Amino acid sequence: MNTAQREAVINTEGPTLILAGAGSGKTRVLTYRIAYILSQRLATPWQILALTFTNKAAREMQARIENLIGISAKKLQMGTFHSIFSRILRIEAAPLGYNKDFSIYDEEDATNVIKNIIKELNIDEKKYSPKSIKHFISNQKNYLINATTFNAHYLDGREFTEIVGKVFRLYEIRCKEANAMDFDDLLVNMAILLEQNPVLCQKYQNQFKYILVDEYQDTNHAQYRILKRLAAQYQNLCVVGDDAQSIYSFRGATIENILSFQKDYPNAKVFRLEQNYRSTKIIVAAANYLISHNKNRLEKNVFTQNDTGELIKLVIANSEREEADKIVDWLREQKARYGYKNEDFAILYRTNAQSRVIEDSLRNKGIPYRIFGGISFYQRKEVKDLVAYLRLSVNPYDEEALRRVINYPARGIGDKTIEKITLLAQEKQIPFWQALKMAAAVGKGKALVAIQSFIMLIENFQKVGQTTDAYQAVEYIAKNSGILQDLNADATPEGRSRWENVLEVINAAHEFVKNSQNQEPSLANFLNEIALYTDLDKEVKDKNVVTLMTIHASKGLEFTSVFVTGLEENLFPSSQSAKDILSIEEERRLFYVAITRAQKNLCLSYAQNRYRFGKLEPSQPSRFLNEIKQEFIQSSSVDYKENFFHRAPSFNQKEIKKLSPLSNTPKNSFFSAPSSKDTTEPSPTLSAPQASNFPEQLTPGTRVIHAKFGYGVILEVDNNGENAIAQVDFYAKGKKTLLLKYANLQIVQ
DNA sequence: GCAATTGGCGTTTTT
DNA sequence: CGCCAATTGC
Numbered sequence: 001m002n003t004a005q006r007e008a009v010i011n012t013e014g015p016t017l018i019l020a021g022a023g024s025g026k027t028r029v030l031t032y033r034i035a036y037i038l039s040q041r042l043a044t045p046w047q048i049l050a051l052t053f054t055n056k057a058a059r060e061m062q063a064r065i066e067n068l069i070g071i072s073a074k075k076l077q078m079g080t081f082h083s084i085f086s087r088i089l090r091i092e093a094a095p096l097g098y099n100k101d102f103s104i105y106d107e108e109d110a111t112n113v114i115k116n117i118i119k120e121l122n123i124d125e126k127k128y129s130p131k132s133i134k135h136f137i138s139n140q141k142n143y144l145i146n147a148t149t150f151n152a153h154y155l156d157g158r159e160f161t162e163i164v165g166k167v168f169r170l171y172e173i174r175c176k177e178a179n180a181m182d183f184d185d186l187l188v189n190m191a192i193l194l195e196q197n198p199v200l201c202q203k204y205q206n207q208f209k210y211i212l213v214d215e216y217q218d219t220n221h222a223q224y225r226i227l228k229r230l231a232a233q234y235q236n237l238c239v240v241g242d243d244a245q246s247i248y249s250f251r252g253a254t255i256e257n258i259l260s261f262q263k264d265y266p267n268a269k270v271f272r273l274e275q276n277y278r279s280t281k282i283i284v285a286a287a288n289y290l291i292s293h294n295k296n297r298l299e300k301n302v303f304t305q306n307d308t309g310e311l312i313k314l315v316i317a318n319s320e321r322e323e324a325d326k327i328v329d330w331l332r333e334q335k336a337r338y339g340y341k342n343e344d345f346a347i348l349y350r351t352n353a354q355s356r357v358i359e360d361s362l363r364n365k366g367i368p369y370r371i372f373g374g375i376s377f378y379q380r381k382e383v384k385d386l387v388a389y390l391r392l393s394v395n396p397y398d399e400e401a402l403r404r405v406i407n408y409p410a411r412g413i414g415d416k417t418i419e420k421i422t423l424l425a426q427e428k429q430i431p432f433w434q435a436l437k438m439a440a441a442v443g444k445g446k447a448l449v450a451i452q453s454f455i456m457l458i459e460n461f462q463k464v465g466q467t468t469d470a471y472q473a474v475e476y477i478a479k480n481s482g483i484l485q486d487l488n489a490d491a492t493p494e495g496r497s498r499w500e501n502v503l504e505v506i507n508a509a510h511e512f513v514k515n516s517q518n519q520e521p522s523l524a525n526f527l528n529e530i531a532l533y534t535d536l537d538k539e540v541k542d543k544n545v546v547t548l549m550t551i552h553a554s555k556g557l558e559f560t561s562v563f564v565t566g567l568e569e570n571l572f573p574s575s576q577s578a579k580d581i582l583s584i585e586e587e588r589r590l591f592y593v594a595i596t597r598a599q600k601n602l603c604l605s606y607a608q609n610r611y612r613f614g615k616l617e618p619s620q621p622s623r624f625l626n627e628i629k630q631e632f633i634q635s636s637s638v639d640y641k642e643n644f645f646h647r648a649p650s651f652n653q654k655e656i657k658k659l660s661p662l663s664n665t666p667k668n669s670f671f672s673a674p675s676s677k678d679t680t681e682p683s684p685t686l687s688a689p690q691a692s693n694f695p696e697q698l699t700p701g702t703r704v705i706h707a708k709f710g711y712g713v714i715l716e717v718d719n720n721g722e723n724a725i726a727q728v729d730f731y732a733k734g735k736k737t738l739l740l741k742y743a744n745l746q747i748v749q
Numbered sequence: 750g751c752a753a754t755t756g757g758c759g760t761t762t763t764t
Numbered sequence: 765c766g767c768c769a770a771t772t773g774c
Contacts, residue, residue, distance in 0.1 A: 053764090082764050107763080183764050251763055351761050373763085407750090414750045446750095534764070552762045590762080611765080612760085754772075759765105 008271040009033045015265035016238040021302035022596035023278025035068040045075035047209040083532045085190040099394045103180040104531035109400040110182040117170045133331040141184035142220045142252030177431040183270040187222040194229040205233040216241035220252035280309020323607040324361040335598045344560035346547040372549040382498040393461035399432040409482040412450040416737035454715040470526035474509035538564040562598035567606040572622035
């Protein structure tokens with residue numbers, strides 16, 4: 001460790017701010033700090049609260065700590081804000097007016113609740129979309145403003161505010177009736193607990209002797225308030241972050257938290273981790289120049305002793321299709337040239353939709369990849385259907401789950417019946433489930449029988465859920481709800497895949513039961529875990545694959561070679577108006593995050609035309625590209641400035657296609673699975689093509705002598721007569737695959 | 750009550 | 765283009 005890192009580890013007491021530049025070994029410091037606290041016996045694992053950005057990060061850190069100190073760290077309170085608090089809230093549910101088996105509404109559930117309220121209030125859905133109202137309410141909650149406060153103090157006479165106030169109130173009521181919390185509530189209720197219940201507040205203040213927070217720049221106001229309370233007694237609050245990487249303001253994160261930490265804690269110790277161990281000099285310099293444009297930032301001087309490294313590549317394509325092909329060509333070239341494996345690459349983009357073209361290209365070339373994000377496993381329809389049954393079995397008041405499966409599979413409870421029950425629930429002001437039971441007592445006719453047998457089904461599931469473990473319960477419910485039969489009837493590939501996904505949930509429950517040493521393997525606990533599961537928590541099984549993900553999802557990760565794609569104005573918009581300064585700064589930070597993922601190679605790309613809304617539209621390169629470039633060239637402190645950007649030569653797609661030994665593979669033969677599923681590959685090897693229009697003497701397969709090193713065989717050639725990829729036998733040094741200049745090659749007869 | 754068909758409309762980023 | 769909501773037809 002360097003001096004700064006060591007100091008940040010051993011100064012365990014009092015409020016601490018660790019400003020960690022990209023790639024400066026922040027996770028390492030955090031891990032060692034916890035291990036140090038434990039080894040010095042300053043606290044037991046149970047007294048340490050460590051909040052990470054993903055649950056996977058927590059798991060990995062835990063394993064490393066155990067390795068370091070050689071004892072179990074299972075009791076460490078480590079995980080995301082949401083998962084740690086959800087566990088605490090289940091213990092302390094009663095004073096909040098909740099039952100310990102509360103459901104967690106995801107974004108879709110929450111939006112549906114609002115949609116129903118909007119219908120109920122006869123509000124024009126076109127004018128006030130459920131999503132925007134949901135977002136607005138969510139923002140209020142992030143600032144710990146509830147419906148009562150909002151309606152008392154925040155009405156400004158605008159129609160929108162008035163409507164939001166009404167919806168907000170009903171939304172709170174509906175969630176409580178359903179014994180459900182949304183993501184925001186997990187924070188809000190934790191804050192209420194601490195701020196309004198002195199006894200419980202004391203309890204947790206006493207427990208958490210040391211609190212550590214990773215990625216502090218992305219915390220929101222509610223999280224800030226919670227931390228303030230929790231740390232009030234011992235003051236051992238250590239926050240780690242980088243203001244230059246704050247990119248989550250859209251979900252309420254406020255960079256203010258990290259910027260004003262020293263104001264909040266005047267006696268705070270501040271440590272700066274400025275040495276970057278991740279990237280080459282070129283990449284670090286580019287990142288520094290980019291971020292220096294921001295006005296709102298904490299001074300930091302990130303440097304590296306790593307090699308100067310390769311120039312950053314800029315790929316300009318005509319269309320997004322071509323852009324994707326060029327990226328994949330570059331990727332293959334790097335594989336050949338440096339001997340990189342698939343797992344060394346990441347392809348990053350701004351929006352999930354952008355992955356499609358790139359996927360196509362990768363598939364065409366037979367390169368295996370894995371997508372993170374997009375529709376995650378537990379968001380898929382069929383999975384959510386099963387999970388809805390599970391949720392109902394634990395918490396029958398869960399209205400969203402109930403609405404979801406009340407007539408799936410079809411059992412004769414149609415729209416009319418549901419509408420009647422909805423009205424009944426509204427009239428009597430009772431939960432939907434109660435209204436349903438009431439209807440079963442007073443109704444008549446065909447629908448009645450259907451309702452009665454549905455209630456019996458769910459009550460039976462509840463019994464199973466309480467008396468068996470998660471695995472048995474999930475299997476039983478999947479079979480007896482009719483979901484498996486329904487999906488089994490669908491023989492299409494998509495149908496089969498859906499069926500498999502349901503089996504996969506059963507499998508996940510099995511795994512959960514096997515691995516749950518720390519908690520009861522109950523259905524309720526299984527549900528809690530999957531409610532807060534994200535794609536980033538996924539353990540990667542097929543290791544050697546290219547990673548595709550959004551820039552947001554890439555935070556905290558690193559790759560040997562990174563492609564940042566789709567760098568156009570319309571994806572990285574620029575705006576001159578002053579009010580947008582802050583968002584431009586965030587855009588810039590986003591770009592900063594993207595380029596600092598790269599260790600050795602960085603390739604930036606954009607298309608001059610892009611499909612939007614089905615139309616091909618011209619687009620401009622992002623202003624940020626110029627910002628790095630111009631600043632870099634103006635600087636006098638580096639001597640490689642002129643060559644900062646290397647413009648990639650253009651490949652001719654037709655020729656490349658001919659070259660590809662796999663281009664004849666029938667499409668979809670291996671890859672019919674949905675895009676967010678794993679893909680396996682036929683082995684992608686570079687081999688000689690059938691035909692080519694290249695200069696006769698340099699077609700793939702030609703044996704050549706390299707002027708300096710040895711002899712070898714050409715694997716691929718580009719069409720403008722400059723380069724070839726060749727496998728070269730070095731004299732006495734073995735084989736290597738290299739990109740060679742035509743000019744340096746001699747043909748072997 | 751339910752499946753099939755048409756018409757309208759929009760895209761950041763996520764715990 | 766692709767997804768969803770509303771509408772039609774059985």
